[in-house]
Amino acid sequence: MSLLVVGSVAIDNVETPSDRRDELLGGSATHFSYAASFFTPVRLVGVVGEDFPHEHIDFLSERGVDTAGLHRVADGKTFRWTGRYLPNMNDRETLDVQLNVFGEFDPVLPTSYRDSKYVFLANGVPAVQAKVLEQSEQRQLVVADTMDLWITQHRDDLDRLMQKLDGLVLNDSEAKLLTGEQNLVAAGEAVLEMGPRFAIVKKGEHGAIYFGREEGGGIEIQILPAYPTRHVIDPTGAGDSFAGGFMGCLAEAGRVDGATIKSAMAYGTVVASFNVEGFGLERMSTIGRDTIDERLREYKQMMAF
Amino acid sequence: MSLLVVGSVAIDNVETPSDRRDELLGGSATHFSYAASFFTPVRLVGVVGEDFPHEHIDFLSERGVDTAGLHRVADGKTFRWTGRYLPNMNDRETLDVQLNVFGEFDPVLPTSYRDSKYVFLANGVPAVQAKVLEQSEQRQLVVADTMDLWITQHRDDLDRLMQKLDGLVLNDSEAKLLTGEQNLVAAGEAVLEMGPRFAIVKKGEHGAIYFGREEGGGIEIQILPAYPTRHVIDPTGAGDSFAGGFMGCLAEAGRVDGATIKSAMAYGTVVASFNVEGFGLERMSTIGRDTIDERLREYKQMMAF
Numbered sequence: 216m217s218l219l220v221v222g223s224v225a226i227d228n229v230e231t232p233s234d235r236r237d238e239l240l241g242g243s244a245t246h247f248s249y250a251a252s253f254f255t256p257v258r259l260v261g262v263v264g265e266d267f268p269h270e271h272i273d274f275l276s277e278r279g280v281d282t283a284g285l286h287r288v289a290d291g292k293t294f295r296w297t298g299r300y301l302p303n304m305n306d307r308e309t310l311d312v313q314l315n316v317f318g319e320f321d322p323v324l325p326t327s328y329r330d331s332k333y334v335f336l337a338n339g340v341p342a343v344q345a346k347v348l349e350q351s352e353q354r355q356l357v358v359a360d361t362m363d364l365w366i367t368q369h370r371d372d373l374d375r376l377m378q379k380l381d382g383l384v385l386n387d388s389e390a391k392l393l394t395g396e397q398n399l400v401a402a403g404e405a406v407l408e409m410g411p412r413f414a415i416v417k418k419g420e421h422g423a424i425y426f427g428r429e430e431g432g433g434i435e436i437q438i439l440p441a442y443p444t445r446h447v448i449d450p451t452g453a454g455d456s457f458a459g460g461f462m463g464c465l466a467e468a469g470r471v472d473g474a475t476i477k478s479a480m481a482y483g484t485v486v487a488s489f490n491v492e493g494f495g496l497e498r499m500s501t502i503g504r505d506t507i508d509e510r511l512r513e514y515k516q517m518m519a520f
Numbered sequence: 521m522s523l524l525v526v527g528s529v530a531i532d533n534v535e536t537p538s539d540r541r542d543e544l545l546g547g548s549a550t551h552f553s554y555a556a557s558f559f560t561p562v563r564l565v566g567v568v569g570e571d572f573p574h575e576h577i578d579f580l581s582e583r584g585v586d587t588a589g590l591h592r593v594a595d596g597k598t599f600r601w602t603g604r605y606l607p608n609m610n611d612r613e614t615l616d617v618q619l620n621v622f623g624e625f626d627p628v629l630p631t632s633y634r635d636s637k638y639v640f641l642a643n644g645v646p647a648v649q650a651k652v653l654e655q656s657e658q659r660q661l662v663v664a665d666t667m668d669l670w671i672t673q674h675r676d677d678l679d680r681l682m683q684k685l686d687g688l689v690l691n692d693s694e695a696k697l698l699t700g701e702q703n704l705v706a707a708g709e710a711v712l713e714m715g716p717r718f719a720i721v722k723k724g725e726h727g728a729i730y731f732g733r734e735e736g737g738g739i740e741i742q743i744l745p746a747y748p749t750r751h752v753i754d755p756t757g758a759g760d761s762f763a764g765g766f767m768g769c770l771a772e773a774g775r776v777d778g779a780t781i782k783s784a785m786a787y788g789t790v791v792a793s794f795n796v797e798g799f800g801l802e803r804m805s806t807i808g809r810d811t812i813d814e815r816l817r818e819y820k821q822m823m824a825f
Contacts, residue, residue, distance in 0.1 A: 302702050397607050399725070400750040420704070421726035422745055438822050440727055440743040445705040477825040517743050518823050520782040 216355070217258065217330065218466040220247045220459075221322050221347045222337025224261035224285060228297040228311075229449050229494055231304065236449075239495035240271045241296060243337035243360065246452030249496050250459025250486045251335075252278040253504050254467040257459075258328045260284035260347070264291035264316045274500070283325045291316035304447045305419055324350040333466045337455060338362050341372035348379055356471055358382035360458060366393050377410035381471075384415045384458050399424065404434055413476070415461070417454050420447075425480050427473070437477055442488035442514050449494045453487045456499070460486030460507075485511045521660070522563065522635065523771040525552045525764075526627050526652045527642025529566035529590060533602040533616075534754050534799055536609065541754075544800035545576045546601060548642035548665065551757030554801050555764025555791045556640075557583040558809050559772040562764075563633045565589035565652070569596035569621045579805070588630045596621035609752045610724055629655040638771045642760060643667050646677035653684055661776055663687035665763060671698050682715035686776075689763050691722045704729065709739055720766070720785070722759050725752075730785050732778070742782055747793035747819050754799045758792045761804070765791030765812075790816045 222244030228237045248257045258281045265287065272282050294317035297310040320343060324331075331351050336344040336359035344359055357380050365373050366389060377383065383406055387399055394405035399416060403426035406414035413427040418441075425437040461483035468475045485507055492498040527549030533542045553562045563586045570592065577587050599622035602615040625648060629636075636656050641649040641664035649664055664685050670678050671694060682688065688711055692704055699710035704721060708731035711719035718732040723746075730742040766788035773780045790812055797803040 304702065397609065398750060398752060400748045404750075418726065421723065424745075424748060436748055436822055437825070438745040438748055439825075440729075440745045443705045443729060443741055443743055445703060445709075447703060474825075481825040515825070517741055520742070520744075520779075520786040520820070 216255070216332045216466045216469040218251055218255050218333045218335070218462060219258045219260065219324075219328055219331035219347075219351060220244050220251070220335045220337055220462075221260040221344070222247065222339055222455075223294055223317055224259075224263050224267070225294040225296050225317070226267070227295070227451060227495060229451055230297075230299040230310075231449060232300065232302045234448070234494070236494040240274065241451060241495055242294065243339075243452070243455045245275070246455035246490065246496070247335060247337055247459035247462070248275060248280045249278060249499055250456035250483075250490065251463030251466070252280050253486065253502075253507055254460070254463030254482070256281060257463070258284060258331060260322050260324060260328065262286045262288060262316045262320050264288055264293040267293045274496075281328075284322075284328055286323070288316045298451070300450065304450060307450075322347050322350075329353070332356065333462060334358070335458060335462045336360065337458070341365050341369050341376045345372065345376050345379070356381050356465065358384060358458070358462060360384045360454070361389065361393075363389055363392055374409065380411045382413040382415065383411040384417065384454075386417045386419065386454065390414070390416045400436070403436075407434065415480070417457060419450070419453070423457065423480065423484065425476065427476065435473065437480055439480055439484050440518070442485055442510065443517070444488050444491055447491050448498070450491045451495070453491050456490035457483040457487035459483070481511060481514065482507065485514055521560070521637045521771045521774045523556055523560050523638045523640070523767055524563045524565065524629075524633055524636035524652075524656060525549050525556070525640045525642055525767075526565040526649070527552065527644055527760075528599055528622055529564075529568050529572070530599040530601050530622070531572070532600075532756060532800060534756055535602075535604040535615075536754060537605065537607045539753070539799075541799040545579065546756060546800055547599065548644075548757070548760045550580070551760035551795065551801070552640060552642055552764035552767070553580060553585045554583060554804050555761035555788075555795065556768030556771070557585050558791065558807075558812055559765070559768030559787070561586060562768070563589060563636060565627050565629060565633065567591045567593060567621045567625050569593055569598040572598045579801075586633075589627075589633055591628070593621045598622075603756070605755065609755060612755075627652050627655075634658070637661065638767060639663070640763060640767050641665065642763070646670050646674050646681045650677070650681050650684070661686050661770065663689060663763070663767060665689045665759070666694065666698075668694055668697055679714065685716045687718040687720065688716040689720045689722065689759070691724065691759065695719070695721045705741070708741075712739065718781070722762060724755070724758070728762065728785065728789065730781065732781065740778065742785055744785055744789050745823070747790055747815065748822070749793050749796055752796050753803070755796045756800070758796050761795035762788040762792035764788070786816060786819065787812070790819055
């Protein structure tokens with residue numbers, strides 16, 4: 216099933232306690248696309264500036280990411296993010312953000328993308344996320360990511376968007392902020408009352424929880440720990456690569472039944488574990504589907520009892 | 521297999537954002553014993569004061585906890601702890617601690633306990649924990665819990681104790697403190713170089729990770745998320761009830777092979793999920809082995825993919 220992603224494409228500078236990399240290919244849509252590409256071809260919609268290196272586009276194309284929807288603004292500059300991870304490698308400080316062309320991102324889907332069936336709206340302004348839906352009339356599954364800024368500053372738009380979503384992906388603190396619930400299970404369940412029929416709460420190094428409305432009115436929960444990664448080099452993009460693995464897996468299967476969702480959650484977890492093992496997409500560029508499948512088997516074994 | 525636990529027996533006052541209970545039966549050995557009692561008879565060694573209600577002893581005895589080793593000090597007062605949970609129900613402040621008779625706890629095993637095979641040293645001064653080992657010469661499996669205070673203030677005693685342990689149970693921040701490793705997987709593995717052949721790192725609401733030395737020199741890892749509990753009433757004793765379920769399960773099986781350990785980890789997780797659903801042991805007193813088994817099946821299903 217065709218998979219479309221809309222979101223940021225960025226150039227990142229990342230500092231960790233022991234190392235630093237500048238001019239990394241980054242952005243939510245980038246990490247998502249790359250992760251999903253191990254499962255299915257991906258259509259990317261984003262915007263970059265004149266300064267965006269052609270080699271980054273080649274790097275994505277080589278993995279089957281369609282970049283026809285990556286708009287380049289002449290005289291514009293690419294979205295840039297600079298961040299520093301604290302010694303625990305989970306908390307980070309944003310040192311600098313330059314939205315540049317992403318600040319006026321007005322996504323336009325190429326004609327060749329308009330029949331997309333599975334759509335992922337990576338973290339962005341809810342009103343902009345909504346514009347994508349108007350242009351993808353053949354959509355069958357829409358999942359969005361969001362963040363604290365939109366929850367507090369663009370709540371009405373987010374509420375409207377949620378009515379049109381099949382699934383919402385967000386992290387634990389965002390789920391609590393969105394719902395006002397302190398208990399994570401209560402928060403996940405409360406998201407389902409806001410529109411989406413499923414919600415995925417990401418807990419970073421602690422894994423993720425899936426909440427799904429069942430036909431009979433019940434709520435199905437899947438809980439997955441993160442893969443225990445010994446060498447966390449750069450957590451940037453872990454959540455997006457999780458979502459990419461998840462959606463890529465669903466698109467590959469072409470269905471969204473319970474068993475497929477559970478398998479997709481596990482694949483998303485495993486793909487994200489590779490993403491953090493290198494700066495930017497460095498580690499991801501060294502793996503293949505076989506590497507992912509091998510770790511998935513190991514991961515499954517680690518939970519068996 | 522006979523299961524012995526040595527540790528604190530306390531009277532707790534617990535305050536949460538929405539409620540408060542005074543004069544609760546608490547303590548590490550108490551929560552451990554009660555949890556383990558669903559799997560096997562338990563021998564408890566502890567100390568209380570003259571003020572300790574007889575009904576608490578009856579409460580434990582009724583669940584098959586042998587209290588012959590619960591020493592009552594005439595003219596002494598029981599260990600008392602008062603704490604307050606923050607709205608997230610994970611972080612807490614200790615408002616008052618009165619060690620009382622527990623401050624001079626010098627465990628003496630009744631003759632009837634001396635043939636104990638499985639021994640759990642609940643959180644306590646390492647030198648005191650070590651005294652128990654001298655008195656249980658038929659021990660086959662020794663597991664201990666520890667905490668930051670002993671890691672920083674009684675490190676030599678703890679190092680000596682670790683040489684005699686089969687397993688060490690500690691929480692994530694303690695594992696990092698003990699080993700100096702910031703990465704939890706690296707920390708868990710580093711514990712295995714300090715003596716114990718297995719280590720269990722508890723992550724509170726995020727579950728637990730098991731690290732075990734394999735015969736070939738490799739390290740086996742089991743990762744388990746916590747059971748998603750919607751109504752967390754009082755987390756006090758969750759870690760001890762986890763350990764109780766774990767050790768109880770091993771003692772019931774009478775063996776410590778890989779499959780039994782994995783199953784015991786899952787049982788520990790599930791038992792702990794009941795512990796937090798009520799103040800003190802309120803919720804635990806309403807369940808049976810069938811309730812535990814039913815939730816274990818549900819829990820397993822929640823992780824399946």
